[in-house]
Amino acid sequence: MKLYLYFIGKPRDVHSNGMAQEFVKRASRYMACEMREIQPGRFDLFARHTTARKVFLDPAGKPMDSQAFSALVGKAELEARDVVFLIGGHDGLPPEWKPKADLLLSLSQMTMPHELARAVLAEQIYRALTMLRGHPYPR
Numbered sequence: 001m002k003l004y005l006y007f008i009g010k011p012r013d014v015h016s017n018g019m020a021q022e023f024v025k026r027a028s029r030y031m032a033c034e035m036r037e038i039q040p041g042r043f044d045l046f047a048r049h050t051t052a053r054k055v056f057l058d059p060a061g062k063p064m065d066s067q068a069f070s071a072l073v074g075k076a077e078l079e080a081r082d083v084v085f086l087i088g089g090h091d092g093l094p095p096e097w098k099p100k101a102d103l104l105l106s107l108s109q110m111t112m113p114h115e116l117a118r119a120v121l122a123e124q125i126y127r128a129l130t131m132l133r134g135h136p137y138p139r
């Protein structure tokens with residue numbers, strides 16, 4: 001199985017992706033992970049990932065603590081099911097995609113810039129994997 005972190009829109013500052021990239025690199029020690037920018041008009045996420053669990057990031061989505069998020073990743077691993085995470089751009093998620101998500105996930109009720117949401121998501125993925133593997137990081 002594999003975790004995909006898709007995001008819409010280039011970071012304003014090339015360095016702003018650094019933290020997310022670092023956590024994706026660390027998470028890749030435990031599970032295959034890929035982070036990349038997509039353009040909804042040119043990328044058919046639903047045709048590309050027919051069976052994956054689609055988790056779209058939305059401030060108004062479901063709040064989850066790190067334990068529950070770790071359980072979500074662990075369940076996908078048991079089911080050998082890919083998970084696609086999607087972070088919207090300046091204008092949020094594509095409106096026609098939003099209803100097709102399996103889960104809308106909130107990182108906080110506050111809206112953050114997409115670069116920051118990317119870093120928080122990548123860190124939570126790393127945290128979830130270290131929790132599942134019994135690594136001391138999440139203490």
Ligand SMILES: C[S@@+](CC[C@H](N)C(=O)[O-])C[C@H]1O[C@@H](n2cnc3c(N)ncnc32)[C@H](O)[C@@H]1O
Binds near residue numbers: 105107
């Ligand atoms: C700048 S925000 C978009 C704001 C847009 N006006 C909206 O209402 O969605 C860019 C993206 O970052 C992600 N994001 C920002 N804050 C978030 C939060 N608290 N929880 C989950 N995702 C968040 C979402 O994927 C969002 O589409």
